[in-house]
Amino acid sequence: MTTSSTNDPVGTPSAPADCLQTPLDAWHRQAGAKMVPFAGYSMPIQYEGIVAEHQACRTKAALFDVSHMGRLRFDGDHAAEFLDHVLTRRVTDMAPGQVRYGMVCNADGGILDDVLVSFLQTPSERRFHLLVVNASNREKILKWFEPHLADFPTVTMSDRTELTAMIAIQGPKAVEICKRLFTIDPSRLKNYSALVTDQFSKPVIVSRTGYTGEDGLELIVRAEEAPRIWENVLLAGREVGFVPAGLGARDTLRMEAGMPLYGHELDETIDPITAGLKFGCNLKDRHFIGEEALRMIAEQGPTRRRIGLLPQGKRPAREGCPVLNADGETIGQVTSGGPSPTLGVPIAMAIVDAKHAEDVTFQIDIRGKTVEALPTKLPFYKRPAVAK
Amino acid sequence: MARDPSTLRYAETHEWVDVQEDGGDKIATIGISAFAVEQLNDLVYMDLPEVGRQLEIGEEFGEVESVKAVSPLYSPVAGEVVEVHSDLPDNLDNLNEDAFDFGWILKVKLSADLPESLMDYAAYQKQCSEAG
Numbered sequence: 001m002t003t004s005s006t007n008d009p010v011g012t013p014s015a016p017a018d019c020l021q022t023p024l025d026a027w028h029r030q031a032g033a034k035m036v037p038f039a040g041y042s043m044p045i046q047y048e049g050i051v052a053e054h055q056a057c058r059t060k061a062a063l064f065d066v067s068h069m070g071r072l073r074f075d076g077d078h079a080a081e082f083l084d085h086v087l088t089r090r091v092t093d094m095a096p097g098q099v100r101y102g103m104v105c106n107a108d109g110g111i112l113d114d115v116l117v118s119f120l121q122t123p124s125e126r127r128f129h130l131l132v133v134n135a136s137n138r139e140k141i142l143k144w145f146e147p148h149l150a151d152f153p154t155v156t157m158s159d160r161t162e163l164t165a166m167i168a169i170q171g172p173k174a175v176e177i178c179k180r181l182f183t184i185d186p187s188r189l190k191n192y193s194a195l196v197t198d199q200f201s202k203p204v205i206v207s208r209t210g211y212t213g214e215d216g217l218e219l220i221v222r223a224e225e226a227p228r229i230w231e232n233v234l235l236a237g238r239e240v241g242f243v244p245a246g247l248g249a250r251d252t253l254r255m256e257a258g259m260p261l262y263g264h265e266l267d268e269t270i271d272p273i274t275a276g277l278k279f280g281c282n283l284k285d286r287h288f289i290g291e292e293a294l295r296m297i298a299e300q301g302p303t304r305r306r307i308g309l310l311p312q313g314k315r316p317a318r319e320g321c322p323v324l325n326a327d328g329e330t331i332g333q334v335t336s337g338g339p340s341p342t343l344g345v346p347i348a349m350a351i352v353d354a355k356h357a358e359d360v361t362f363q364i365d366i367r368g369k370t371v372e373a374l375p376t377k378l379p380f381y382k383r384p385a386v387a388k
Numbered sequence: 389m390a391r392d393p394s395t396l397r398y399a400e401t402h403e404w405v406d407v408q409e410d411g412g413d414k415i416a417t418i419g420i421s422a423f424a425v426e427q428l429n430d431l432v433y434m435d436l437p438e439v440g441r442q443l444e445i446g447e448e449f450g451e452v453e454s455v456k457a458v459s460p461l462y463s464p465v466a467g468e469v470v471e472v473h474s475d476l477p478d479n480l481d482n483l484n485e486d487a488f489d490f491g492w493i494l495k496v497k498l499s500a501d502l503p504e505s506l507m508d509y510a511a512y513q514k515q516c517s518e519a520g
Contacts (some may be wrong), residue, residue: 316453
C-alpha cells in the first residue's frame with residue numbers, strides 16, 4: 001500500500017523546510033502531532049487520531065490552531081464603505097461587536113474567498129474592521145484589494161497574520177470552561193459577535209464563531225502569547241476532556257456541519273448562489289463588485305447547485321468522484337466526501353447540474369465502482385438545541 | 389500459533405508475506421504491517437479481490453481507506469487468489485491490535501518465486517524508522 005491521499009488537507013507526511021510556522025509550532029511537535037504542509041504553513045493534521053479528536057469536539061471541546069488563517073485589519077474613515085464595496089455582505093450598517101460571514105467575488109460573481117468580517121472596538125474606543133480570510137487566499141486577496149483601496153485613500157489595510165495567532169475552542173463545553181479563565185463572561189457574547197478585551201493581561205479578540213458546527217470561541221492573540229494561552233485553556237479544560245485537534249478533525253467536523261471549504265465547494269468558477277450561500281449576499285439596494293452578475297444568477301437560477309449526498313454502503317466517496325443521475329449520465333462531482341464519525345456513515349457534498357439537484361436518487365462513481373447515493377439536506381449534522 | 393513478525397518478508401509498500409507449504413503448493417498469506425496500520429489511523433473501509441483472480445507482482449489488488457486517505461494495496465507476489473479474509477472489512481478496528489494474525493487479507497497460491505526485492509524484518513524496520 002501507499003499512504004497517498006485523495007482529500008486535502010492531508011498531504012505528504014512531513015512538511016518541507018520552507019513552510020511557515022505558526023507561533024504554536026513547537027508545541028505541536030512536542031505533543032507528537034503529525035505535521036503536514038498546508039497553504040504554505042506547516043500544520044498539525046492530527047495528534048492522537050482524527051476520529052478521537054472529532055468526537056472530543058462534538059462531546060466536550062477541542063482546541064485548533066488556526067493561526068494560518070489570514071487576518072487583515074482595516075482602519076480609517078470609510079473602511080466600512082470600502083469593505084461594503086468588495087464584500088457580498090453589507091458592512092456599513094454593522095454595529096461594534098458584530099461579525100458577518102460573506103464573500104469576496106470577482107465581477108462575474110465567482111468567489112475569490114469566503115470571509116468573516118468583524119467590526120471591533122478597543123477598550124479605548126478605537127474602532128476598526130477585521131477580515132479573516134482563508135490561508136490559501138491571503139496573498140490573492142491582498143493583491144485584489146490594493147487597486148480598490150486606491151479609491152478609498154483614508155483607509156489603511158494591514159496584514160496582522162504573522163503578528164498574531166488564532167485559536168479556536170470548539171465544543172459544547174468550550175464557553176463554560178472559558179468562563180473560568182476570562183475576566184469577561186464569554187457566554188454573554190451572542191453568536192457571531194466579538195469583542196476586544198484584556199485577557200491574560202494582554203489584548204485579545206474573542207468571538208463567538210467557529211467552523212465545526214459546535215458552539216465555541218475563536219481567540220486572536222499576540223503571537224508571543226499564543227503558547228501560554230493555548231496551554232491555559234487546555235489545562236482548564238483537562239478535567240472535562242479538552243484535547244488539541246488537527247486539521248483532519250477540523251475537516252470532518254466542517255463537512256458534517258455542511259460548511260463549504262475554499263478550493264472544494266468554493267472557487268472562482270463557483271458563485272455564492274450555486275454554493276448555496278445566498279444568505280451571505282445582501283443584494284438589495286447595494287452596489288458591490290460582482291453584484292450585477294449575482295443579481296442575474298439569483299433571478300435566472302444557477303446552472304449548478306451544491307447538494308448533500310449519502311453514499312450507500314461503507315465506502316466513502318472522495319473529492320473528484322463523478323456524480324451520475326439514475327440513467328448513468330455524469331451530472332457533477334463530489335467536492336468533499338468521507339466517513340462521518342458522528343453519523344457512522346459516509347457523507348459527501350457535490351456540485352451538480354441544477355436541473356438534477358432535486359433528483360431522488362444519484363449514483364457516485366467511486367474509482368470505477370458505482371454506488372447509489374441518496375440526497376439529503378445540509379447540514380448532515382446539527383448540534384442539539386440547548387434549553388435556555 | 390501466532391504469526392511472528394520477525395519471520396515475515398515485507399514489501400516496500402508495507403504488505404507482509406508469510407509463505408507456507410500446503411499439499412505441494414506454496415501459499416502466501418498477505419497482510420499489511422502494524423506500522424502501516426498505525427500510519428493510516430482510523431481505518432474505515434477495505435476492498436478485497438475476488439477468489440480466483442490472478443495477480444502479478446506489484447499489481448493493485450484492493451484498497452484500504454482511513455478517515456482521510458485512500459491507499460491502494462499491491463500484491464507482493466504472483467499467483468492465484470485462493471482465499472480472502474471476508475470478516476476483515478467489518479472488523480478493521482482489530483487491525484490495530486492484530487495486524488499479523490487476524491489482520492491477514494488474502495491467500496495466494498504462488499506461481500513464481502518470491503521477488504528478491506522483498507525485505508526481511510530488519511531491513512523493513514530500518515525503512516519504517518527512516519519514514520517515521
